[in-house]
Amino acid sequence: MFSKILVANRGEIALRVIRACKEMGVRTVAIYSEPDENSPHVHLADESVCVGPAPSSQSYLNIPSIISAAEITDVDAIHPGYGFLAENAHFAEICESCQIKFIGPSAQSIRGMGDKMAARETVRKLGIPIVPGTQEAIKDKDDALKVAKKIKYPVIIKAAAGGGGRGMRVCHNEVRLVSALMTAQHEAEQAFGNSAVYIEKYIEKPKHIEIQLLADTHGNTTYLYERDCTIQRRHQKLIEEAPSPVVDWKLRKKMGEAAVKLARAVNYVNAGTIEFLLDEDGKFYFIEMNTRVQVEHGVTELITGIDIVKEQIRIAAGERLSIRKQDKIPLRGHAMECRINAEDPFNDFSPSPGKIEKFNLPGGPGVRVDSHAYAGYKVLPYYDSMIGKLMTFGRNRGEAISVMQRALEEFIIEPIKTTIPIHKEIMKNPIFRRGQMYTDFIQRTMGEWTQKGEIK
Ligand code: ADP
Numbered sequence: 001m002f003s004k005i006l007v008a009n010r011g012e013i014a015l016r017v018i019r020a021c022k023e024m025g026v027r028t029v030a031i032y033s034e035p036d037e038n039s040p041h042v043h044l045a046d047e048s049v050c051v052g053p054a055p056s057s058q059s060y061l062n063i064p065s066i067i068s069a070a071e072i073t074d075v076d077a078i079h080p081g082y083g084f085l086a087e088n089a090h091f092a093e094i095c096e097s098c099q100i101k102f103i104g105p106s107a108q109s110i111r112g113m114g115d116k117m118a119a120r121e122t123v124r125k126l127g128i129p130i131v132p133g134t135q136e137a138i139k140d141k142d143d144a145l146k147v148a149k150k151i152k153y154p155v156i157i158k159a160a161a162g163g164g165g166r167g168m169r170v171c172h173n174e175v176r177l178v179s180a181l182m183t184a185q186h187e188a189e190q191a192f193g194n195s196a197v198y199i200e201k202y203i204e205k206p207k208h209i210e211i212q213l214l215a216d217t218h219g220n221t222t223y224l225y226e227r228d229c230t231i232q233r234r235h236q237k238l239i240e241e242a243p244s245p246v247v248d249w250k251l252r253k254k255m256g257e258a259a260v261k262l263a264r265a266v267n268y269v270n271a272g273t274i275e276f277l278l279d280e281d282g283k284f285y286f287i288e289m290n291t292r293v294q295v296e297h298g299v300t301e302l303i304t305g306i307d308i309v310k311e312q313i314r315i316a317a318g319e320r321l322s323i324r325k326q327d328k329i330p331l332r333g334h335a336m337e338c339r340i341n342a343e344d345p346f347n348d349f350s351p352s353p354g355k356i357e358k359f360n361l362p363g364g365p366g367v368r369v370d371s372h373a374y375a376g377y378k379v380l381p382y383y384d385s386m387i388g389k390l391m392t393f394g395r396n397r398g399e400a401i402s403v404m405q406r407a408l409e410e411f412i413i414e415p416i417k418t419t420i421p422i423h424k425e426i427m428k429n430p431i432f433r434r435g436q437m438y439t440d441f442i443q444r445t446m447g448e449w450t451q452k453g454e455i456k
Contacts, residue, residue, distance in 0.1 A: 001024065001025075001026065001313075001314075001317050001319075002026050002075075002076040002077045002101070002313070002316075002317055003026065003027060003076060004026065004027040004028070004029065004046075004073065004074065004075045004076055004077075005017075005021050005026055005027070005028055005029070005075055005076070005077045005078065005079055005103070005313070006028075006029040006030075006031065006066075006069060006070045006073065006075040006077070006078045006079070006100075007021075007028060007029065007030055007031070007041065007045065007078075007079050007081065008031060008060070008066050008078050008079065008080045008081065008084065008085055009031075009041075009060065009079075009080060009081030009082075009083070009084055009086075010031075010032065010033070010036055010039060010041060010060060010372075010383065011039075011041070011372045011383070011384065011386070012370045012371050012372045012386070012387075012388060012389065013081035013082055013083075013293075013295075014030060014039075014041035014081060014372070015040060015041050015044060015370070015372050016081075016309055016370055017079045017081060017309055018030065018041060018044045018045050019044075020307065020309040020310045020313060021313070022044075023310070024310060024313060026313070027046045027047075028044075028045040028046050028047070029045055029046065029047045029048065029049065029069065029070070029073045029075055030042045030044070030045035030047070030048040030049075031048070031049050031050075031051045031059075031060070031066060031069050032048060032049075032050055032051065032059075033050070033051065033052055033053060033054050033055075033056075033058075033059035033060060033382075034050060034052070034053050034054060034059075035054050035378075035380055035382070036380070037050070039372060040372045040374070041372060047073055049069035049072065049073060051065040051066055051069055052065050054380070054382045055382060056084065056382065056383065060084045060085075061084055061085060063085070063090075063091055063094060066078075066085070067094060067095070067098055067100075070095075070098070070100050071098065075100060076100065076101060077100060077101035077102070077103050077313075077316060077317075078095050078100055078101070078102055078103065079103040079309075079312070079313070080102070080103070080104060080292065081292075081293065082292050082293055082294060082295060083384065086104065086291075086292040086293075087110055087114055087163070087290070087291055087292055088110070089107040089108075089110040089111040089114065090107070092104060092105075092106070092107040092110055093107040101316050101317075102316075103270075103312055103313060103316040104270050104291065104292060104312075104316075105268055105269055105270040105272065105291045106267075106269065109266055109267070109268050109269070109270075109291055110291050112266055113266070113288070113289040113290075113291050114161065114291070115160050115161065116158065116159075116160050116161070116162060116198070116288050117134075117135070117136070117137065117160040117196065117198050118160075119286075119288060119289055120133075120135065120198075120286070121135055122262070122265070122266065123262060123286045126261055126262060126265055128258045128261065128262060128286055129283065129284065129285050129286065130285055130286045131200040131201055131203060131277065131285040131286075131287060132151045132200070132201040133147070133151060133155075133198060133199050133200035133201055134147050134198045134199050134200075135198075136198070137160060137196035137197065137198060138157075138181065138185075138197050138198060138199060141177075141178050141181055144157075144177055144178070144181050144199060145174060145177065145178070147199045148171070148174070148177055148199060151199070151200075151201045152201070153171065153172050153173055153177075153202075154170055154171060154172045154201075154202035154204070155170075155171050155177065155199050155200065155201060155202050156168055156169065156170050156171070156199070156200050156201075156202040157169045157171065157177075157180055157181060157184045157197050157198075157199055158197060158198055158199075158200060159184065159187070159188035159191070159192055159194070159196070159197055160188070160194060160196040160197065160198060161188065161192035161193070161194040161196070162188065162191075162192060163192075164236065165232070165234055165235030165236040166187075166191055167184060167187050167188050167191055167192070167197075168235055169183075169184050170202050171202075181197070184197050185197055203277050203279050203285065204280075205279070205280050205438040205440070206230075206277040206278060206279055206438060206439055207228060207230045207244070207246060207277070207278040207437075207438060207439070208228070208229045208230050208232065208237075208275065208276075208277060208278075208439055209226050209227070209228055209229075209230075209244055209247060209255065209275075209276050209277075209278045209284065210226060210227050210229060210273050210274060210275040210276065210294075211223050211225070211226055211255055211256055211258075211259035211273065211274045211276070212224040212225065212226075212227065212271070212273055212294075212297065212300045212308070213259055213260065213263050213268070213271065213272045213273065213274065214271055214306075214308070214311050214315070214321050215263050215264075215268050215269050215270065215272070215315070215321075216269065216314075216315045216319070216320050216321045217269050217315065217318055218320050220320060220321045220324040221260050221263050221264055221268070222260070222321060222323065222324065222325075222326050222329060223256035223257075223259050223260055223326070223329075224300045224304050224306060224308070224329060225242060225243055225252060225256065225300065225303070225304070225329075225331055226242065226243060226244050226247050226252060226255060226256075227240050227241065227242045227244070227296055227299055227300060228240065228241050228242070228243070228244035228245065228246070228247070229296060230437050230438060230439055230441065231426065231432070231437060231441055231442065232439050232441075232442065233349060233442045233443075235439075237295070237296065237339065238338070238339055238419065238422075238423075238442065239336065239337065239338055239339070239423070239426065240295075240296035240299055240336075240337045241299060241334065241335060241336040241337065241397070241400070242299040242300050242302070242303050242334070242335050243303065243331065243334065244435075245397055245435030246278070246435060247278075251282065251284075254284075255276060255284055256326075258274075258284075258286075259274040262274060262286075262289070268291075269315060270291065270292075270312060270315055270316070271292070271293050271297070271308050271311060271312050271315075272289060272290065272291050272292070273289065273290045273294050274286065274289050275287045275288050275289070275290065293308060293309060293312060295339070295386070295389065296337055296389075297309070298335075298337060298368060298370060298389060298391050299335040299336065299337050299391060300335075302333070302335035302368065302391060302393045303330075303331055303332055303333055303334065303335050303393075304329055304330050304331060304332075305330055305332070306322065306323065306329070333393055333394060333395050333396065333399075333400070334393070334394055334395070334396050334397045334399070334400040335391060335392065335393045335400060336391065336392050336397075336400045336401065336404050337389050337390065337391045337392075338389070338390045338404065338408065338419070338420075338423040339386055339389055339419065340371070340386070340387055340388040340389065340390055340411070340413070340418055340419055340420060340423075341385045341386050341387065341418065341419045342354075342379040342385045342386075342387050342416050342417070342418055343385050343417065343418070343419055344417035345417075345419055345421055345422040345450055346417075346421075346450055347417075348450075349419075351381065351385050352379070352385075352416045352417035352418070353378075353379045353380060353381040353385075353416070354378065354379060354415070354416045355376070355377070355378045355379075355416075356373055356374070356375060356376065356377050356378070356379065356387075356413055356414070356416060357375065357376075357414055357415055358375060358412055358413070358414040358415075359373060359374055359375040359377070359412070359413055359414075360410065360411065360412035360413075361410075361411065362390065362406075362407035362408070362409075362410035362411045363410070364406075364407075365403070366392050366393040366394055366399075366400070366403040367390070367391070367392055367393075367403065367407050368390075368391040368392075368393070369388060369389070369390055369391070370388060370389045370391070371387060371388025371389065372387070372388070373387045373388055373413070379416060387413070387418070390404070390407055390408070390411060390423075392404040392407055397435070398433075401427055401433065404423075404427055405424070405427045405428075408420055408423055408424050408427065409424075422442075422446065422449075422450070425446065425449055426446070429445060429446075431445060432445075
């Protein structure tokens with residue numbers, strides 16, 4: 001096992017990794033940007049190093065500075081968390097060349113799955129269903145029109161290097177497709193440094209279902225069942241739950257086995273997630289693979305009892321998965337997660353940074369909160385707006401929702417605006433309670449409610 005790990009991240013995920021390390025008896029090094037000097041992850045770690053000023057490009061994405069911090073503190077490994085450098089193949093390579101273990105998959109795996117178009121091709125060859133669409137980058141507008149005509153409107157333009165729900169455009173007709181193509185290519189170049197875009201059939205009324213995987217270096221690959229991340233806003237997840245209210249054991253097995261097949265085919269090692277869309281007929285289609293721990297990993301931990309972050313660390317240290325037999329992986333009860341973001345749901349979810357004066361955490365049976373915030377904490381405008389994840393557990397979905405409702409009532413964060421009010425409203429919604437929602441739920445069902453708030 002490693003004796004010291006550097007955590008190349010901030011916020012709740014840095015805390016999450018440090019906590020896992022402490023329980024495993026591994027020492028930790030936190031990195032921080034200048035304004036994060038007083039963040040809890042800095043205090044919780046055994047050592048800490050400032051890696052630069054506020055902008056991420058100069059601190060949490062500053063590879064030379066992070067590698068120097070790792071060398072000075074003499075760590076054996078780096079855990080990247082999610083976001084920042086977690087899916088940066090170049091960073092993984094540099095770590096390895098400096099004899100520092102990157103707690104994640106190989107650079108080759110990151111590259112192979114990071115290019116969504118290349119990943120689609122790999123998946124297609126394995127006979128796993130992908131959303132109908134192009135196999136190559138769109139050359140020009142005639143090419144785009146030809147593809148769209150073949151797969152039929154609506155279609156969605158996506159960046160090959162895309163992520164975080166950015167750069168996608170839904171097109172219902174030719175006029176829109178032609179105008180969206182140019183802007184999509186330009187935006188992809190600006191955001192990801194790669195202008196390649198591709199076109200997929202836009203699946204109407206889908207559910208987002210993803211499979212959590214674990215794979216070690218001894219050839220063991222297992223799936224920890226599915227998460228349902230259908231509640232999204234602008235293609236970004238807002239609520240996640242496990243198991244999915246619409247997946248039965250037959251489908252679970254089919255999707256889990258497809259995910260394992262893909263992971264094995266690309267020699268995948270680490271925790272990973274295969275994302276699928278599930279259509280109204282119960283057919284599933286691969287959309288992408290995330291080669292890191294995800295924000296929503298906690299709901300899977302609650303239903304399986306498996307600590308995904310500790311598994312990641314053990315895998316990187318060359319150990320075996322703690323449960324290697326698929327049929328021995330527990331699935332008990334139901335877990336739900338609400339992302340608490342510093343955003344104003346009544347004002348188009350605009351960021352609401354600032355100092356938190358009052359902070360009351362929920363507690364009691366069935367509640368887990370992963371957050372780095374506290375009374376007096378300043379939500380900084382430079383980084384992600386997520387200030388915490390509220391997770392609840394119950395024997396069944398109804399119970400997980402009841403616990404969530406009372407936990408949301410207890411959770412007080414003032415005076416900044418947060419997503420707590422919209423979560424309270426969603427928990428009451430009959431469509432959500434019946435589990436009959438699609439990815440357009442917020443837009444379609446909550447639109448009027450968010451408008452009402454604006455008038456208030
Ligand atoms: P990103 O990598 O930016 O997160 P994904 O490919 O994972 O993008 O897609 C994010 C979300 O966008 C999905 O969960 C879904 O809601 C929507 N989406 C993506 N592709 C399609 C599609 N072909 N049809 C309908 N919705 C889609």
